[in-house]
Amino acid sequence: MGSLGKYIKYVIYLVVLLIGLLLGYMIFGKSNSAIEPIEHPQHTQEPSFTCSMHPNVVQKKEGACPICGMDLVKVGASNTTATENQFKMSERALALANVQTSIIGVNATGNQILLSGEVTTNNKTNATQTTLFDGRLDKLEVNFIGEYVKKGQRIGTIYSPELYLAQDKLLTSSSYKDTHEKLYAAARNTLGLWKLSDNQIDDLLKSGKPILNFPLVADVSGTVVEIMASEGNYFKQGDPLFKVAKLYSVWAVFQAYENQLPFLKNGQEILISSKAYKGDYVTAKISFIEPILDRGKRIVSVRVDIENKNGKWKPGMFVEGVVKIENMEEGLVMVPKSAVLWTGEKSVVYKKPNASKPIFEMLQVRLGESVGDNYVVLDGLKLGDEVVTNGAFTIDAAAQLNGKKSMMYAKDLGLEKPISHQENLDLVSPELNIKLKGILNTYFDLKNELVAANSKNVIEIVSKLTKELELIKFDTVDDDLRLNLEEALKSLTDIKKDKSVEGSRLLFKNLSKNFIFLSSRINGYEKPIYVQHCPMADNNSGADWLSLEKAIKNPYFGDKMLTCGSVVRIID
Structure with missing residues (x-):
């Protein structure tokens, strides 16, 4: 019976994989219907073939993808355009990929900050x-x-x-x-x-x-x-x-990151909820914002007084708070997080320059604070721009197939050469360099345990990695490094709370973004570091990770799709 169950499980995996390959072929396999080049003067060049799911695979002849076995499709050989970043997709392809767009500054949602905290006793009544x-x-x-x-x-x-x-x-x-x-x-x-x-x-x-x-x-x-x-x-x-x-009054103490402080003030309303009482909220006001920043974690405590006459809110209970941001700075440009694709320290979005035509172009953007479900845009977009907010990874794959610049393919972003630290002017001090090397080694241990799906070891390594990061004095590093260290700590905290392998794998995506940046600041690492990418991770949104091996061992799927992915960049 056990053998039969195991056989049925593999049959199910095979069927799911075939369905995914068929869908990819329907979207991208026929260049005449799915991806339509903008008409420009034709230039003759030798045709090439690539994989819809692994665009880094490029061959001169038709055949099958050596990674997933999917039929290779022809890359548009005559798509040289006046605007090199633009390309066109058919309405059918957009519908199949469920591509959705939003206009920056119009009907914006998510202008709120989400805080995590804990109920404590009211020290005034103790x-x-x-x-x-x-x-x-x-x-x-x-x-x-x-x-x-x-x-x-x-x-x-x-x-x-x-x-x-x-x-x-x-x-x-x-x-x-x-x-x-x-x-x-x-x-x-x-x-x-x-x-x-x-x-x-x-x-x-x-x-x-x-x-x-x-x-x-x-x-x-x-x-x-x-x-x-x-x-x-x-x-x-x-x-x-x-x-x-006296528990008739308790405190909810939230942790706010440094970049959230400009949006918080005493007397501001906050909506508080707990997993223990789903759908049941209480509205309170911020009574105190700690005046001293935690120099290690770069956070401050935000305190809220809650009436508790019925004893509902119990000390030790985890709570979440939502703060709505009012009177935001006029002209502030914000983009939904779902629109942003990350390539290490770089971030890109896909813009629709013409509202009436299915034409898209890739733009690199510079982002500021995280505000709820949005990022503040410092450069690259303006109010009224229309960007892809759902299916951005699919659009990126289409760009690659159409011979355009793409986040998925390192060559298109000018990163086809291994990064040399001798050219990097932002290297850290020798003391910090040693610490970052050790932290990076722990990251590789975490990646290996995610591949093996060992949940107990994952939590132990996450705790170790958290302690190592907290030893770094954040006030002694530059803003970019500090921001990545803070976000890495937040991802580790989220992984410890979730504890499941599936949840840890999903949260590993954001952690890897920060470690890709950290690895670029390390000097003298003994081995080349490979930045690898899986286009099917995170519900086909795609995700990167670091590895010391060129061979693909996927931490997002483990043995279910162990070799799904490719090397997109080398940090030497």
């Missing part, structure tokens, strides 16, 4: 129960976190030689209080300073005997959030026994 005199704690009746303690409640017993002597002194002085009234009053006041009530003192005088194990009484009220004491230990006056909090 209190600590302490010992009032030296002694040995014989019994503690507060036994567990979450127990409610009321002021005046008995919380245990304590043996105190000092208290025993004070009681004996009071009893002795009571026998001659009529003649030595001041001595009696002083002895009684001593017990009062230790917060013994008048009733307790009167009971002591009636009994005529000192109490050996004296009862402890709570002088604070609230829910126990921490217990520091244990029975049998000796405590000095003022030592803490346990902490309580």
Whole structure:
């Protein structure tokens, strides 16, 4: 039965692969219907053939792709145009690829910041129960976190030689209080300073005997959030026994990155939700933004007060906050994240220059802060431009097939030569260079565990990689390096939260973008570093990764599609 199940599994994989190959062929396989060159004067050149899914494969004759076995298609040999970045696609091809476009600055969505945080106790309502005199704690009746303690409640017993002597002194002085009234009053006041009530003192005088194990009484009220004491230990006056909090009000403490700070302010509304209560939100206001930046993580704490009379929000609970950005800078250009394709440190989008024609061109853009689902565009686009927001990778593949500049093919971006660090003027200090080498080695370990689909090792290596990155002093590096380090830490945090292999593989895409940049700043690495690309990763959006081997071992699919991908760049 096990053999049959395994056989059926491989049949299913084969069927899915054939369907994908058929779809790729339908979209790109017939150049006359899927990709239409813009008509320009013809120039004769030798024809060549390439793979729809692996455009780096180029041959002079028809045949099959050596990577996936798909039939090679003819690259347009006469598509030299006046505008070298532009090409045309048929309406049928656009429909099959579900290509969608959006106009920059019109009907813009996602002008919001998403923050992650945790519910904590409100420090303003916290209190600590302490010992009032030296002694040995014989019994503690507060036994567990979450127990409610009321002021005046008995919380245990304590043996105190000092208290025993004070009681004996009071009893002795009571026998001659009529003649030595001041001595009696002083002895009684001593017990009062230790917060013994008048009733307790009167009971002591009636009994005529000192109490050996004296009862402890709570002088604070609230829910126990921490217990520091244990029975049998000796405590000095003022030592803490346990902490309580009044949970009718709690804090939500969010972590905001440095580039999000310009959009946050005290009094700003924030919509808070938790996975524990899906669809249930609470609206609150930012009450405090930490004035000091964490120099290691480059984050600040943003605090929000939440009413919690029904006890719904529990300390330790993970929450998310959405802050809407109002009164944004006039003329600010923002592009949806789905429109951006990354090639290491470079980012490109596909623009539709003519709204009435299915013509596209690749543009390199310079991006600023991340705002919700958008990036601020510093250069490359203007308000009113129409860009591809869904199917950008498909458009890029079409560009490659049509002989145009393409993100997928290193030659088209002027990166066909291995990068030489001797030409790189932005190398880091020798000390940081050594640290980055070690961090890069850990990245390669993480990539290998994703290939092997070993979830336990993935989380362990992610924790190790996080610690190594946090040792870098972010304030000593340039802005580009700092930004990539911060984004890498965020990706690692997301991977640790997700924990699944599938989720880790998806999040590995963004992490690899940052490490491709980091690797270009390292000098003297012992081996060539290969930038590899899989066009089918992330639901056919495509993804890059780094490898020390030229042979493809795909971390996004593992043994399901182990060799899917190609080398697009070499960092030497």
